[in-house]
Amino acid sequence: MNGVVGLGETGKGGDGGGGGEAAVTLEMLRKKMSDFARERDWEQFHSPRNLLLALVGEVGELSEIFQWKGEVPKGLPGWGEREVEHLGEELADVLLYLVRLSDMCGVDLGKAALRKMELNARKYPVGQCRGSSKKHTHYSTTTNNGTAGDENGNATGKEQC
Numbered sequence: 001m002n003g004v005v006g007l008g009e010t011g012k013g014g015d016g017g018g019g020g021e022a023a024v025t026l027e028m029l030r031k032k033m034s035d036f037a038r039e040r041d042w043e044q045f046h047s048p049r050n051l052l053l054a055l056v057g058e059v060g061e062l063s064e065i066f067q068w069k070g071e072v073p074k075g076l077p078g079w080g081e082r083e084v085e086h087l088g089e090e091l092a093d094v095l096l097y098l099v100r101l102s103d104m105c106g107v108d109l110g111k112a113a114l115r116k117m118e119l120n121a122r123k124y125p126v127g128q129c130r131g132s133s134k135k136h137t138h139y140s141t142t143t144n145n146g147t148a149g150d151e152n153g154n155a156t157g158k159e160q161c
Ligand SMILES: Nc1ccn([C@H]2C[C@H](O)[C@@H](COP(=O)(O)OP(=O)(O)OP(=O)(O)O)O2)c(=O)n1
Pocket: 001, 002, 036, 042, 045, 061, 092, 093, 096, 097
């Protein structure tokens, strides 16, 4: 990680559970990354392709933390404070580049994520998918061959996703 980007200096509004600091929003991060780049005259480097490559690089750094560890239980029991802090840094790098990439592409990331969740919910109806990790194509393929679909191509429930 390089410099620490101060958060929460707005100091008002809702407490996001962070001990009195304002909840961090995607818009806040978008603005901070925009200011960060402008102040350094780095807008010239923040092209969509460069940001995508930087994002992928940070995903690689994030992956390195888990590399060779085998399965890691939730909550990361036994991990040291520094290791968890390092994890936070790499997660943050991924998020920051994603936010910046979205901004440079003119995509409202928050809106896009909410819309995608609605699509996901339609694709994976609770009634059919609960308790199963199968890909939606598992049952849509089944539906296409007529064994378990209705006239709209929706799974009838005979096949689980
Ligand atoms: N041209 C750049 C370079 C950096 N950053 C910001 C976004 C990331 O949050 C962080 C990435 O910095 P580094 O490239 O120094 O990568 P790391 O922080 O991962 O450091 P290192 O690679 O030494 O582990 O800085 C940026 O916005 N634009």
